[in-house]
Amino acid sequence: MLDPFSPGRVFCVGAAGSGVRAMAELLHGFGWQVSGTDRGKPDVLGRMRAKGLAVAHDPDGNMWDERPDLLLFSPAVPPTDPARQRAEIEGVPQATHIDLLAELTKLRETIAVAGTHGKSGTAALLVHLLRCSGRRVAGFVGAEPVDPTYSFADPDPELLVVEACEWNRHFLRLEPRHAVITGVEFDHPDSYRDEAELIGAFRRFVERVPIEGTVVSEEKWRRWASEGRNAVVRFHERTPERSGPRPDGVYDVGLGGGVTFETREWVGNEQRSAMPSEALSRHNVAFAVVAAAEMGVDLDDACIWTNWPHTPVPMLRRRFEIVGEWRGRTVVDDYAHHPSALRDLYWKNMFFHWDGFGTGLVFQPHQCARTEALFDRFAAALQQWENAAVLPVFPARETATAEQCTALSRRLAEASGATFLPDLDALPRWADDSTRPGDALVLAGAGDIDRARDLLFPGARPSPGTRPYSAA
Known part of the structure; x- marks a missing residue:
């Protein structure tokens, strides 16, 4: 394994995925020359480029011109991936972000x-x-x-x-x-x-x-x-x-x-x-x-036990992130994809006491296996919300068909009293009908529900969607 503190050139496959992105930015901080591509999430790639990482949105999966010292990839990228196969032929060492993280914890x-x-x-x-x-x-x-x-x-x-x-x-x-x-x-x-x-x-x-x-x-x-x-x-x-x-x-x-x-x-x-x-x-x-x-x-x-300090703290994207205002509704984006996280999100949202005291939740379940295993708990968590809608399951790391994802989410919506939305395109109309100005519109899930921003705020954040290598 290469020493992460000895800089070289690294090429990232699936550069916008959460693990690869986080590791790529760490390596860049250690002095590595970082390049790479991703088939989705151009907005994430744009923010990475602003920090000096030479990454690009490339649906065709183009690769390096100059041989890298390391190929960094997500565990979701199979050995049959063209970049991994080329690295094998050229003798380029390959590692996942987990491999490098394990090495860093030794050093x-x-x-x-x-x-x-x-x-x-x-x-x-x-x-x-x-x-x-x-x-x-x-x-x-x-x-x-x-x-x-x-x-x-x-x-x-x-x-x-x-x-x-x-x-x-x-x-x-x-x-x-x-x-x-x-x-x-x-x-x-x-x-x-x-x-x-x-x-x-x-x-x-x-x-x-x-x-x-x-x-x-x-x-x-x-x-x-x-x-x-x-x-x-x-x-x-x-x-x-x-x-x-x-x-x-x-x-x-x-x-x-x-x-x-x-x-x-x-x-x-x-x-x-x-x-x-x-x-x-x-x-x-x-x-x-x-x-x-x-x-x-x-x-x-x-001053942590009695009077907390007024200290600027870095907020995180998709962690109760206030995105903006859409037709008078405050749009909140959150990563919640477990029943307990949905319950916590409900109470966190209630604390803010939005002007209209109303809330609409749009939830995208993450994985069929998780949704089935925790089905009753998901249904109970969704029942707390005043208005809720459920999108088809996002089948990360799964082989479930679109029909299976749709059927499972439809069943969850029926069990919880929520509205089933067949796709993201149905979201704006549902939000317009089910919420009113002054309410909060909360987006929750770990798949590609963040694409809803494109529908609510067109032109502000273009995204073609999450592809398999970018799936969290």
């Missing part, structure tokens, strides 16, 4: 953030807090910052904060010094038979943390950690009488109020007004702050 002290939900938000905020304390930190974060000038890269980091994905047990390849577990719920039925098998994988992940490291988790996962440092986050519905860390490593955190964390709202490239902290999950904030404290960030400087 730098690493905090790995794992959990069914909240990995990107927690990791991004942790990078921010550590940087504010003066640490040289680089972050591997799957979600993009809304601020187009913000970068998680650093040319010579002393510390890495990485998002550790449980899909296909990828996180078991990492060698972190420290770990954060934001929570564990059954997901990824294409990788795990049941919740017990998933929990077993998380336990093995925690066991990879050395005794001199630190594990930050809720109390119920404390038993997994070694005899080393184990920081426990204990949540309370109301602000506890005693907040902050205790000698036994327990941090008491109230969820009932008192959190004031200034963030920046970006619409396009223009900075707008400050956004209240509830756009961030309080659980994510708590895990990030506790992890930062365990890394030596002064709690008094952070």
Whole structure:
């Protein structure tokens, strides 16, 4: 395996996919010359080019002119891909972003953030807090910052904060010094038979943390950690009488109020007004702050237990991202694709108290296997929303037919009392009929529902859609 800190030339296949993009930007920060192509997501590629990466939207899959030192590709790219076949013939080393991430965790002290939900938000905020304390930190974060000038890269980091994905047990390849577990719920039925098998994988992940490291988790996962440092986050519905860390490593955190964390709202490239902290999950904030404290960030400087600081925090795309206004409705875009995430999104949306107090949700299920395995929970989560519509399932990494995706979503819509939309083209009319000016229109899902922006804001963000190599 090549040393990621020894720069060379890297060509990326599926450059706009979340994992490859995040790794490409890290390598660029380390001094690599980055080039590559993707069959979709020209908007993502445009933002990558603005940061100096020579990537292009290329439906034809054209390749390099000058032989690269490394071919970087997503696990979704098969060996039969023309670029991979050419690399094999020319003797170009090949690696996935998981391969490089595993290598990076051997070379730098690493905090790995794992959990069914909240990995990107927690990791991004942790990078921010550590940087504010003066640490040289680089972050591997799957979600993009809304601020187009913000970068998680650093040319010579002393510390890495990485998002550790449980899909296909990828996180078991990492060698972190420290770990954060934001929570564990059954997901990824294409990788795990049941919740017990998933929990077993998380336990093995925690066991990879050395005794001199630190594990930050809720109390119920404390038993997994070694005899080393184990920081426990204990949540309370109301602000506890005693907040902050205790000698036994327990941090008491109230969820009932008192959190004031200034963030920046970006619409396009223009900075707008400050956004209240509830756009961030309080659980994510708590895990990030506790992890930062365990890394030596002064709690008094952070003011994290009583009076939160007014600190600009990098917001992330598709994480309760306020996109703009469409016919008087506030459009919100979110990555939620699990029943618990949909419930959290509902309550987060309710906190804002939009002028019309109404909300319309358009949800695109992600994977048939996930939708079937969690069907009843999805139906219950959708029933919370005042108006909801369901698009056909996005079959990432699956061979399901369009007919199967449509039938499953139609069944979910019937079970939840939602409206079935046959495609994205039906979205504007449904939104116009089911919501009114002053309401919020929330887009949710992990597939290509972000293309809805093209329909609501034509000309502002062209996108031909998500192709297989770009699928999250």
